[in-house]
Amino acid sequence: MALSPVQGRLLDAAVSLFATQGFDATSVQEIVARAAVTKGAMYHYFRSKDDLLYEIYHRLISEQLAHLDGILAAGGVPGDVIRALIVDLVETTTARLAEAAVFAREMHKLPTEPMAALRAQRRRYHEAFRDLVARGQADGTFAAVASADTVTLVVFGVVNQLPQWYQPGGPTSPRQLADEIADFVLAGLSPSGVAEG
Structure with a gap:
């Protein structure tokens, strides 16, 4: 199933941040800021950082x-x-x-x-x-x-x-x-x- 643009930006942001500073050191706020979306938009697609890691x-x-x-x-x-x-x-x-x-x-x-x-x-x-x-x-x-x-x-x-x-x-x-x-x-x-x- 194709990703929405928002999902794609969130996953790209998560990959970039997890790669450079690690999963534990990355906050949800940093991910949404990098993806240029709101927390509400993220939580519409992903319940947590765990969901992002899983989806990667x-x-x-x-x-x-x-x-x-x-x-x-x-x-x-x-x-x-x-x-x-x-x-x-x-x-x-x-x-x-x-x-x-x-x-x-x-x-x-x-x-x-x-x-x-x-x-x-x-x-x-x-x-x-x-x-x-x-x-x-x-x-x-x-x-x-x-x-x-x-x-x-x-x-x-x-x-x-x-x-x-x-x-x-x-x-x-x-x-x-x-x-x-x-x-x-x-x-x-x-x-x-x-x-x-």
């Missing part, structure tokens, strides 16, 4: 899950599907680096219920990815050099670290980076690439 990551993971469903529904050979998923994860994460960085640093501040909801969304993506790798390993498309769980942890470990080191506007575009990561993962999964002991 919820928007990203919801987009990624929608893309996951579309990619899986389109079908294709397992290698192409894995590539499409990795490319999408890298591109959507690099498009929202500030949001991803804020959430990684501040997620522990969320109350139990919204945190559990976000973890469930993330777990659904991880399980779908893992199952795709496991099916490819079971039918011989992919090498079983590492378990499907380990492959999944490696891929999401790289994606989750992007806010720590990726520099937008640098020599490597998001798509180039996505292709390199996908090439690396698929080379490791290739049965012909398994070294003989």
Whole structure:
């Protein structure tokens, strides 16, 4: 669902302030002042700072899950599907680096219920990815050099670290980076690439 202009300004303000001074040190007054809206306008959309923090990551993971469903529904050979998923994860994460960085640093501040909801969304993506790798390993498309769980942890470990080191506007575009990561993962999964002991 598209955000209203007010919601967009509030989220942008929250991301900027949480990134520079932290969640605890940021007041609701600072957020509404940065967004140039009233407190009443904020409380029309968000009950608290917690809701803003939740929505920062919820928007990203919801987009990624929608893309996951579309990619899986389109079908294709397992290698192409894995590539499409990795490319999408890298591109959507690099498009929202500030949001991803804020959430990684501040997620522990969320109350139990919204945190559990976000973890469930993330777990659904991880399980779908893992199952795709496991099916490819079971039918011989992919090498079983590492378990499907380990492959999944490696891929999401790289994606989750992007806010720590990726520099937008640098020599490597998001798509180039996505292709390199996908090439690396698929080379490791290739049965012909398994070294003989």
